[in-house]
Amino acid sequence: MTKNDSMFRVDRVAAPLRVSVTESIRNAIAIGRFKPGDHLPERELCEMTGVSRTLVREAMRQLESEGLVTVEPHRGPFVTKISRQQAEGIYEVRQELESLACRLFVANASDEQRKTLKAALSSLRAACRKQDPQGRLAAKNHFYDCLVEGANNEALGNCIYMMNSRITLLRATSLKAPGRIKESIKELDILVDALLARDADKAAELARIHIGNAAAAAIPLIEEEAD
Amino acid sequence: MTKNDSMFRVDRVAAPLRVSVTESIRNAIAIGRFKPGDHLPERELCEMTGVSRTLVREAMRQLESEGLVTVEPHRGPFVTKISRQQAEGIYEVRQELESLACRLFVANASDEQRKTLKAALSSLRAACRKQDPQGRLAAKNHFYDCLVEGANNEALGNCIYMMNSRITLLRATSLKAPGRIKESIKELDILVDALLARDADKAAELARIHIGNAAAAAIPLIEEEAD
DNA sequence: TACATTCACTCGTAATACAATCTTAGTGCA
């Protein structure tokens, strides 16, 4: 094998099984197969995923630190419930994080990344025309991935990823609230315009507004139980 | 037992062993017992902590999602190395996060929490006069805990916690760089003054400056290996 | 009804086993 062949090398090993397991459970939560407050007994997860308790438990640890599940000692994992107040907090953080992401995107993104972002927005727009919640979620996540990658800040990406994950736990996110979708896309349209025009201040401000609107749409729909 | 006795109830159960294990390893990293790039074989961790592989592995999953360790398939966990670029990214995020925390503290903190913050700063000042890195770290963390608690935003607290953890991985943080300590405290002094005076804008700006200075002190000291 | 007891179930943790893979020490060859 010549040295140049190394560029064809695939990842040394397929990802460990535990990664797939975690993804699988995470996805089950994201698409609503498990709802906030649901109990997730280990046995059930083992059966669902077909792996041993060992792996299920390791997956739980990860999802726990992502804030998707909450483990109560001797009672097991539950899908995290998000209170209205917590949701407000998350949106507040997202405002800061995403406006920073916009500023950094303007500063750091390559032309390639700009193009990709634009394409991702188109995909998102297309996905939102269909009645496929999972597809929408995927498209939205991909859009954020592009934004974050262009911003070129790993830590920021992590934080945004976490906040987005948690927002997924709300029954009503901006992409689910019916009337909100078209508005949301429109906002992203001008946001991306600002990004591509390299207008960092405007983009950051638009991101703030966008998140603010998303919050205003989603938060009133949160239903809390009396306890 | 009367109903009123319930206020004396301690947490239902002692924290699960795995929590202590995770803390122990996290602490070992924080105080430099394990350094970035170090390999952490499971056996060694088992011996160190005295628990089974099961628990060590669960702890690894958690530390992994906190970004403190990086697991390479079939090679095991390593203490994460932070590049200069990553460090810059983290400080950028901290600027946003902590200035938000200041604004929220002004808006939400109770008088009690204001008092506690002030006390925490005094403790920090005291700790910095001693030659006890672990004590300093603890005092600094406590100060942040107070700030975050007063800000009353869980998600924000999580993010700040994570960013602080990762910063710990740098050999040279603002609290380790010799000349920097006094300045740092001075900055926090006026920052806390602004917080207690309920001047949100000023506090947020001071936080930005403080983190910026910390970054300027720490980042040049990062040594990267050619690879 | 209120309280105590019991019981089945799940979690928390440990220990063991084995396959897959990495590392390293050799081994043989040019």
Next chain:
DNA sequence: TGCACTAAGATTGTATTACGAGTGAATGTA
């Protein structure tokens, strides 16, 4: 000597089994 290759040893990845401890629900009793 230097290099490719092999084999042995160590470590990780995953599954399985086991058992004490805690929880919640059913049961029994006053």
